[in-house]
Amino acid sequence: MHDISFGKAELSEALRLSVLLKTVYIQTYDIEGITIESANFITKAFAKERIEGIIKDHRSQFMVARHRGNLVGAAEILFDSMCPIRKIALPELGKLYVLECFYGKGVGYGLLNAVENEVKKQGFKELHLMVYIKNTRAIAFYERQGYVTLGMTDFKMEHNTYKNLVMNKVLN
Ligand SMILES: CC(C)(COP(=O)(O)OP(=O)(O)OC[C@H]1O[C@@H](n2cnc3c(N)ncnc32)[C@H](O)[C@@H]1OP(=O)(O)O)[C@@H](O)C(=O)NCCC(=O)NCCS
Secondary structure, eight states: OTTEEEEEOOGGGHHHHHHHHHHHHHHHHOBTBOOHHHHHHHHHHTOHHHHHHHHHOTTEEEEEEEETTEEEEEEEEETTOBOTTTOSBOOEEEEEEEOGGGTTTTHHHHHHHHHHHHHHHTTOOEEEEEEETTOHHHHHHHHHTTOEEEEEEEEEOSSOEEEEEEEEEEOO
């Protein structure tokens, strides 16, 4: 897509990453309004300081999509992860979040491509991810990008447990 570039997140982008992740999370999951559970979750998980820590940590990484220098999407790679189905160490796509007004323009695809290239560059041959079973748009997107479902796992929050699909791709 024109005017979109992809690359590793800079430390100076942590605040914008924090706002982007919170925004996309709310738009995707809080479709009945913002619950106290998700407010607590996103405040902690997407705190600027926590994101700065992830950017500095070599075991994880954020890739970002920039439009005229502004953030429009982000993906998190967790190199030190484990597939919950196969119980083997494998890198994980922790997040893939695109701002809603940039949907359908190739930003998600471009980010995923950047993530897969980075994972291969680091010497890994597979990538797995977890996606909420009701997130049909994302599941269809991942299937079109070659990810296959291995099974299901639980994602526990404060009061609720959410069923997630575990998907995997062998990178060529
Ligand atoms: C799932 C998600 C990441 C997809 O991102 P996206 O940027 O909309 O995806 P893309 O634009 O790359 O691909 C979507 C479609 O647009 C098409 N597309 C690609 N480039 C395009 C372009 N320049 N113009 C128009 N359409 C384009 C793609 O071919 C694809 O078509 P298809 O669905 O028929 O295969 C995005 O919807 C999102 O962030 N959702 C909320 C968060 C979420 O659920 N994340 C996943 C769980 S962690």
